[in-house]
Amino acid sequence: MAIPKSDESWEKGKYGPIWPKTPANYGFTIIARVKPGRADAIRGYGAKLAKALESDPSLLAPLKLHYLRWVLFDDDTRFMYQGIFDTDFDKYTEDAVALFKKAGVDTVFENLEDFPEDWKTNPDAFVRFVRAHQCPSFLEYGEYPYVSTDEIKKALELKSAFSRMLEQMQ
Template sequence: MTATTGAAQPAQPERPGRSDGVCSEFTVFTKIKPGEADALREDLATLSDATNDGRVHAAVRQIGTLHDARHVIFDNDTRFMFASVFDGSWDAYIDDFAKTVVGERFDKVFSHSEGFPGVTDPGVKDWFVAHQAPAGVFVSAYPDLTVQQIFKDHRVDEAFEEMLDTPEFRAALDNPANAELVASPAFQKLMEEAAA
């Protein structure tokens, strides 16, 4: 049994943004430094190219909580929006970016925003909070699935699909000893889902 001391536990600061199940949204609007919209556009193009070379996807996989992200320049090249969907705590999400190649790219992209202190700066979370605007409505298509669960489900699906194509699986289906299993509603449902 744990003793209670009566001392107040440090509370996690309240962070803006809406959640739907395990998914949370993060939307930041910034002012682009005068004359830097084209440089920002170039850095975003480089980020997009890096996405195609696999390093950013590997880093996103390492972070393991990012569902999606988008960057938008708007208002005649004066403003910038970054929006994403993630799992878990807001603070851990921001911290995780500094630990991978994504953090370097985040720094490069946001360096074109007025006042950005850098992703490893102790004040970066306050800066993001000051520039974050919660969505009026946020809905996830899969509110109960984390990124890790989606990765796992995908791996299981690939393995199952691969197994379906083997002669050993076909022989197991045709084996009279497995007739009861094959006829079960759960197995039938599984096969229907695999065929869909």
């Protein structure tokens, strides 16, 4: 799907224009400057998140994520966050802020220049940061277009159950 530039014709949500749902679903990419000396903290946060997911694989489930990609580049001076998820931007933002507040954890974004210190109590400031650093895509492709994470999980469960049934028949 080719994605046109945002203009006044786009539907407005609570936090600004709503990007259209694409074959890859909803998502956003931000690129921001890393606070000096914080690249290792970002890597450490990634390791901490991976460990938390090992002990609780459903930790990020409320976000309905298909995937996340974090990249440090330009000699660790810039950070790219890319996420694809099932909900629109407004819902994702509110769910993410609520999840981090409930879990009592910080966000990797705190290691980025200009990130608001009051993000947990001020979702509007979080949104302004994301919008200011967003790099909208202009083309997206999905091999399984418009399929939600719940549908994918159900299909995999069905496949597994069907495989077990066939094995029992042999």
